[in-house]
Each structure stands twice: as C-alpha cells, then as structure tokens.
Amino acid sequence: MATTGCCLLSTFYFLFSRMLYREADKHDVPAMAQIRATSWGTPDYWVGRISRYMEGVDNPREALSPRTLYVAADGESLAGIIAGHLTRRHGCQGELEWIDVAEQYRGSGVASELFGHLATWFVSQHALKVCVDVDPTNSRARRFYARHGARPLNPHWMVWDDVGAVLRRDRGAN
Ligand SMILES: CC(C)(COP(=O)(O)OP(=O)(O)OC[C@H]1O[C@@H](n2cnc3c(N)ncnc32)[C@H](O)[C@@H]1OP(=O)(O)O)[C@@H](O)C(=O)NCCC(=O)NCCS
Numbered sequence: 001m002a003t004t005g006c007c008l009l010s011t012f013y014f015l016f017s018r019m020l021y022r023e024a025d026k027h028d029v030p031a032m033a034q035i036r037a038t039s040w041g042t043p044d045y046w047v048g049r050i051s052r053y054m055e056g057v058d059n060p061r062e063a064l065s066p067r068t069l070y071v072a073a074d075g076e077s078l079a080g081i082i083a084g085h086l087t088r089r090h091g092c093q094g095e096l097e098w099i100d101v102a103e104q105y106r107g108s109g110v111a112s113e114l115f116g117h118l119a120t121w122f123v124s125q126h127a128l129k130v131c132v133d134v135d136p137t138n139s140r141a142r143r144f145y146a147r148h149g150a151r152p153l154n155p156h157w158m159v160w161d162d163v164g165a166v167l168r169r170d171r172g173a174n
Contacts, residue, residue: 019079019110021117024069026054031078032071035100053083053097060097062089066125070117072101072110079105082114086127090157093127099141115148116170123164130160 024032033046041049052058056065067085071078080101087095096118101111122130134141136155149166150158160166 018074019113020073021070021113022073024054024071024081024083026051028069028071028078028081029054032069032081035078035081035102036098038103039100050083060085060087060089060095063087063095067097068118068121070114070121072105072114074105078102080110080114082118084118084122084130086125087131090131090153090159092129092131092159094122094125094130094163096130096132111144112148112170115144116167119160119163119167123167128160128162128164130163132158134158 029047029050030043032050033043036046036050037043049058050069053060053067054069056067059065064086067083069081069083072080080099082099083097084094085097086093089095099111099114099118101114119130122128131153132145132150133156134145136142142158145158148160148170149163150160153159
C-alpha cells in the first residue's frame with residue numbers, strides 16, 4: 001500500500017514536474033527569503049542574510065570564500081533552496097548551510113534533487129567531507145540527511161564522510 005502510494009507520487013511527479021534546478025542569483029533572494037522565513041525569522045531579515053552570504057560578506061564560522069546556492073523553480077515560484085560553502089569547521093571540507101523546501105513540495109523528491117546539485121558542486125571542489133548543523137529535535141531533516149548517507153557527528157552536527165560516494169550510491173539507486 002505504502003509502496004504503491006510512493007510510486008504513484010513519484011511517477012506523477014516525474015511526468016508532470018516543470019521543476020528547474022539552477023544556480024541562484026540576486027533576483028532570487030526575495031523568494032528565497034520567503035522560504036527561509038517559514039522556519040525562522042522574517043523575510044526582511046533573510047533578504048539581508050542571504051544577500052550577504054551570496055556576496056561573501058557574511059561568512060559562517062571558519063568558512064572559505066567558495067560557495068554556491070541553488071534553487072528549485074516551479075515556473076515563477078520557488079519550491080526550495082540549498083546553499084553550501086567550503087570550510088574548515090569540524091575538520092570538514094564543506095558545510096551545507098541551508099536547505100528549505102516549501103511545505104507543499106515536501107516529500108516529493110525536491111529536497112533530494114537539491115541535495116544532489118550541492119553534493120555535485122562539493123565534489124567539483126574536491127570537498128568530500130561535508131558537515132551540517134542540524135537541531136537535535138529536527139527529526140525530519142535528520143531523517144533526510146541520514147537517508148542520504150550522513151551520520152551523527154555530535155548532538156548538533158551530522159557529517160558525510162565522502163559525499164562523492166553518497167552521490168554515486170544515490171544515482172545508482174535511481
Ligand atoms: C529538511 C527538508 C528539506 C527535507 O525535505 P523533505 O521533502 O521534507 O524530505 P524528504 O525528501 O525526505 O521527504 C519526506 C518524506 O517523503 C518521502 N519522499 C521523498 N521523496 C519522495 C518521492 N519522490 N516520492 C514519494 N515520497 C517521497 C520520504 O520517504 C520521506 O518520508 P519520511 O519523512 O516518512 O521518512 C524539509 O523538510 C524542510 O524544508 N524542512 C524545513 C527546513 C529545515 O528543517 N531545514 C534543515 C535545517 S538543518
């Protein structure tokens with residue numbers, strides 16, 4: 001029953017999705033801020049924060065300058081965002097900074113596609129060990145990361161020891 005539901009949803013999504021995955025630019029920032037603000041903060045706050053991160057003005061702890069942001073665009077609106085940068089934090093080479101999928105697109109594979117784009121970028125930067133700061137109570141995000149091969153590093157962080165291997169595994173499964 002659950003399998004049938006899952007496959008029907010996937011098939012529907014595959015056949016009818018108009019989703020475009022692309023690198024974000026400054027014109028995307030207001031819509032990205034709206035999505036971020038559904039979890040925490042205000043759109044105004046996130047417009048400033050995302051802009052400064054994108055421009056390299058804001059640097060998370062131990063961040064290096066290379067970074068990237070992707071969006072999933074469904075026509076004129078955004079379904080999700082992901083961002084990450086190179087780092088030295090926790091002995092990692094990359095950090096997943098933000099991932100957010102709009103409520104109505106959760107459980108549809110958008111998060112996995114976004115993760116695949118960011119993971120591909122990390123591999124292109126030779127950054128295989130990747131960390132993410134995730135609240136211990138955020139069980140949906142923790143399940144998502146674990147499903148994509150991350151393991152707990154400490155109560156607040158999860159880590160991919162080799163994001164390239166995870167990418168090959170995930171692609172092989174599709
Ligand atoms: C974290 C987040 C990006 C994960 O995205 P998501 O769409 O919820 O996660 P998944 O892709 O794992 O999908 C959730 C469920 O749908 C199912 N699913 C995923 N892709 C599917 C597909 N193509 N077809 C059918 N079902 C699917 C999954 O099996 C999963 O089930 P489960 O939660 O019962 O295990 C999203 O929940 C979100 O934006 N959360 C708010 C922001 C946040 O917490 N960010 C992380 C901060 S560290």
